Amino acid sequence: MPSALRSCALGSCAFVVAMLLAAPSFGQAPAGGPPSVGVVPARTKAVTETTEINGRVQAIGRVDLVARVSAWLQDQLFAEGAEVKQGDLLFRLEQPPFQADVEAKRAAVAQAEAQLELANLTLNRAEELLKTNAASRSTADNARAAQRTAAAQLRSAQAQLRQSEINLGYTEIRSPIDGRIGRIAITPGNVVGPSSGALATVVSQDPAYVVFPVSVTRLLQLRAQFSTQGGLEAMKIRLRLPDGRVYGETGQLKLQDVSVARDTDTIILRGTIANPPLRGGGHELTHDEMVRVILEGPTPRDILAIPRAAVLTDQQGSYIYVVDDKDVARQRRVKLGQSTAETAAVVDGLAEGERVIVEGVQRARPNAQVAPTPLAPTPAAAQMGEK
Structure with a gap:
């Protein structure tokens, strides 16, 4: 390569390198200067406190259809998976x-x-003859006993007829509830009876139960937390479905079990939630489906909210970095409330208006100078006041 071209190429490379080194970059402080960090002010937001717990959907009604008499199964009169009425x-x-x-x-x-009619006639005749001494008292007594025996035999025959009519009614198996019927377990053509097990199962659809275990410690915390807002019964129940969507209906807590499970130290809570039919058929919730139960407080509470990215954790707990009026980073231990993946609710250790480091946290050092840059609020934090 000619020396002139070589000199030009080397000069261009040197110019590019110089420009790259001179280009500003957020988070990289000038040589010898404090590190750049992004900060947001701590603000009070109206937050609806929530707690998520694993739970399951359960049908309110679940009926196994069992043959109550032994007979040949003649007809199946439904489509598997269909909605049925009581x-x-x-x-x-x-x-x-x-x-x-x-x-x-x-x-x-x-x-x-x-037989009873004849016994009545015989008894009447014997009593008339007894009045005229044309028949003995023993004859009248025998007639009376025969009449009572005939009456008892009639009642027995009537009871046996009633039992036979009941058994005939058992040959028609009807749905005792509204719901959806599952797959058939025994097909027509087989002989079935009480010992054959369930022919099919019907489960109710709307509304549905939501059952979830809560540790006793957590239950006591929730009870104290919402004691001034109507207690546990005032909490709303929402569901996060297996695909991550939040179910559109809201339920209410209805039952707290009467005993604690010794092996897990948990107690069962149960709520009720609507499960209306979908436009295309079926229902959103299915019996025994696992969901995440979201317990929501009845009313929003004013609470300090900061981005979750600002919170660090060590063996002693959670902490953040705040920037004082001299642009010095101060480590601050905080106590968190009910937080989400995006937003942390701070209940102790932070004052409104203090600047919290969100970006460049890893470069901050306790009691060291920083170069703070204000950041716009995250969408999640900005929307918290609208809940």
């Missing part, structure tokens, strides 16, 4: 044997009625 006919068992038994029992009732 009283819908779902299965039909073979009926002719039970119908024949009903007819036989009706005949037995008719026979018993005839």
